[in-house]
Amino acid sequence: MSSNVCDAKTEADSFAASERNSIAPEPAAPSWAAVFSLALGVFGLLTAEYLPASLLTPMAADLGVSEALAGQAVTVTAVAAMLSGLLTAITTRGIDRRTVLLGFTVLLIVSNLLVAVATNIVVLLLMRILLGVALGGFWSMAAAVAMRLVPAALVPRAVAVIFSGIAVATVVAIPLGSYLGELAGWRSTFLAASVLGALTLVFQLLALPRMAPHGTARLGTLGEVLRRPGFGVGIAGMLLVHVGHYALFTYIRPALEDVVRVSAGALTLLLFAFGVANFVGTLAAGWLLEVNLRLTLALTPVLMGVAALGLALLPAGRVGYVLLVVLWGLAFGGVSVAWSNWATRMVPDQAESAGGLVVVGVQSAIAGGAAAGGVLFGMGGVTTVFTVSGLVLLAAALLIVARVEAPRHGVPRRGGWSSSARPRRAERCG
Structure with a gap:
């Protein structure tokens, strides 16, 4: 019996040691320039993803296709991003992470350049697939790379800065794309996006340090990560939050027109206010995550659910409705930051696979x-739409509070286990 216990203890210690070795060492000082270079990369990628939404009509007319077919430029990007996010950690596991990130930025530049000179829809769609590969891969690695650029206590703040690029792109991409398209044509807009990518590449070349690959990601790793205690139920909670939000967001315009009853000019202003609130919420989430991860995970769907139910059911008046829209944008700003932080804390030894x-x-x-x-x-x-989605968001918050684990900083910590996470010795051996 004692031999079995000792064997189990040796196996547990061996697993813990291998897991510690697969986690990248924590930097002694933060590299904020590198963090901001990643934020600029996220901004460039999301801006390029959103551009067809504001340029669809002139793109379709110039290429001689229907707007429905031209709209598939968005679809193929999303599908490619999904596959890339899933497979990047596996296909690049032996490559310096700096090289991988720079490669994704090069794909961004090439995609935008070739879209700008595309003579038919097939070339355009192929280049949008390239963008999706870059987008999904970059996004899946962002939080894991942040762990290697700043000390553990600053990771939530760093991830918030990186993901602020999403919020800024949400605010400016569509109106800026529309303006540049009217001013100089849709092709010139994509050329401008490629110039932004080139500037990003230079910044990243100067700012990003070399980061040797860590971990042993393979195809089976994805299943192993999902089977880790608490990870699967967390992903279920994350899905509920995002499904609830995007059911709402898809119909934000008819909601503002029918419920808030805003004019076309006021609609643009209110959407801009939503985007600004989203940006503020992203940065605020970085601070809140340093205080309490579980609170952040649960609070964001609660606030979005309250806003949705208020817009659907309350006679809040014009000012009240505007405040509810701003509250919704503010809360959603913290969602991506919170769940990316949660994934890296739950699975620090396979953070890139978790991000995928x-x-x-x-x-x-x-x-x-x-x-x-x-x-x-x-x-x-x-x-x-708003009533059911609001209830889904509140249900997601209940699931998070009841079932989703929220590890503290450093549990397990990189380079060693904290006392609360270290495997226990069943009894003294030998």
């Missing part, structure tokens, strides 16, 4: 939320 699963979950939720919102909209209009 988060990317797949988000992309799936975008499609699922939009589809569910369409069904609900057909059943009962905006009120039904």
Whole structure:
């Protein structure tokens, strides 16, 4: 019996040692320039992803295709991003992470350049696939790389800075793309996006340190990560939050027109306010995550659910409705930051694979939320969409509070285990 216990103890110690060795060492000082270079990369990638939404009509006319077909430029990007997020950690496991990130930025530049000179829809769609590869891969690695650029206590703040690029792109990409398209044509807009990519590449060349690959990601790693205690139920909670949000967001315009009853000019201003609130929420989440991860994970869907139910059911008046929209944008700003931090804390030894699963979950939720919102909209209009989605968001918050684990900083910590996470010795051996 004693021999069995000792064998089990030796196996547990061996597993812990191998896991510690697969986690990259923590830097002694933060590299904020590198963090900001990643934020600029995220901004460039998301801006390029969003551009077709504001340039669809002139793109379709110039290429001689329907707007529905030109709209597949968005679809193929999302599908490629999903696959890339899932497979990047596996396919690049032996390559310096700096080289991988720079490669994704090169793909961004090439994609935008060749879209700008595309003579037919096939070339355009192929180049948008390249963008999706860069987008999914970059996003899946962002939080894991942040762990290697700043000390553990600053990781939430660093991830918030990196993901602020998403919020800024959400605010400026569509109106800026529309403006530049009217001013100089849609091709010139994509050329401008490639110039932004080139500037990003120079910044990253100067700022990003070399980062030797760590971990042993393979195809089976994804299943192993999902089977880790608490990870699967966390992903389920994340999916509920994103499905609830994107069911709402797909119908934000008819909601503002029918419920808030804003004019076309006021609609643009209110959408801008939503985007600014989203940006502020992203940065605020970095601070809140340093205080309490579980609170951040649960609070964001609660606030979005309250905002959705308020817009659907309360006679809040014009000012009240505007405040609810701003609250919604503020809360959603923290969602991507919170779940990316959660994934890296839950699985620090396979943070890139965990990040890939988060990317797949988000992309799936975008499609699922939009589809569910369409069904609900057909059943009962905006009120039904916002009521059901609000209840889904509140249910997600309950699941998070009841079942989702939220490790503290450093549990398990890189380079060693804290006392609360170290494998226990069943009894003294030998």
